[in-house]
Amino acid sequence: MTSKQNKVLLTEVALRDGSHALSHQYTVDQVAAIAKALNDANMPYIEVAHGDGLAGSSLQYGLSKTNEFELIEAAVSVADRAKIAVLLLPGIGTVKELKQAASLGAKMARIATHVTEADVSAQHIYAAKELGMETVGFLMMSHTAQPEKIVEQAKLMETYGADIVYVVDSAGALLPNQVRARIRAMKQHLSVEIGFHAHNNLSLAMANTLAAIEEGATRIDGSVRCLGAGAGNTQTEVLVAVLERMGIETGVDLYKMMDLAEDVIAPMLPVPQEITKGSLVLGYAGVYSSFALHAQRAAAKFNLDARDILIELGKRKVVGGQEDMIVDVAAELAKAKTFA
Ligand SMILES: CC[C@H](O)CC(=O)C(=O)O
Ligand SMILES: [Mn+2]
Secondary structure, three states: OOOOOOEOEEEEOOOOHHHHHOOOOOOHHHHHHHHHHHHHOOOOEEEOOOOOOOOOOEOOOEOOOOOHHHHHHHHHHHOOOOEEEEEEOEOOEOHHHHHHHHHOOOOEEEEEEEOOOHHHHHHHHHHHHHOOOEEEEEEEOHHHOOHHHHHHHHHHHHHHOOOEEEEEOOOOOOOHHHHHHHHHHHHHHOOOEEEEEOOOOOOOHHHHHHHHHHOOOOEEEEEHHHOOOOOOOOEHHHHHHHHHHOOOEOOOOHHHHHHHHHHHHHHHOOOOOOOOHHHHHHHHHOOOOOHHHHHHHHHHHHOOOHHHHHHHHHHOOOOOOOOOHHHHHHHHHHHHHHHO
């Protein structure tokens, strides 16, 4: 592979995306220890928040064990080099939480919307810029939109003031050629930096990340030991090693990342992060991981295979917030089975 880039900036997302995998049970001590190790490894950005972003702690999305502002404060207190980033989904979090995060020392705001709904990010991007934060537009479920649509939506975020716009493969459903087409189109039509966030449900997180970098993405997310939703993200310490071998600079210390992964993260995991049939089907169906548990419950209730429900949901292009459709789809499939 020949890459045009010789430098990328990494964002470690295990303290936010990994919160999904740990049912939002992070403690202050864990966050302080992990953020310190990441800071010492020279990780440029460390994202800290509930898995669903600021104010995500709720019965619907899962209650956090620890108030996320305490976690942000703990991370800021140990990070003398790294910048602490927060994620915000308009509708879940508000400008109020963004201001609170900024007042505690968060320096980057990542404003996430469904890939076709960038217009709801305007107010939050403006607010983040006014707070002096580096601001990212984060286009989730990017596999559900064609490159032209993504360019249109990314341009909106650019117009609102975003410094960087990300293609986010929330379901881990994109194939490398689809990543290439999306990043290439954005590079052609946008002036801001382009980022890429992968999930490993089809075992393509690394390949997709390298494809994104080759097409010009300069901001890349990873999670140490794959600690993210579903099968996790691009495994950060592996990415650092691969990029080093490719002559692409990250500035991140490989040995320190390896030690963090092995000595701190691995013992914390309830089960090792691997591609189970549950995460594989999410990537195959193109459905976000928060639907998996609900689909399993509906499958038990209607005596169905959860995979059939998820695949049907993928065909219907469900988006986060449409979890109520799961039972409707299960009921329809059960009815069709009865009359087959
Ligand atoms: C629900 C927010 C989501 O976890 C953001 C993200 O990381 C993604 O869409 O992949
Ligand atoms: Mn993610």
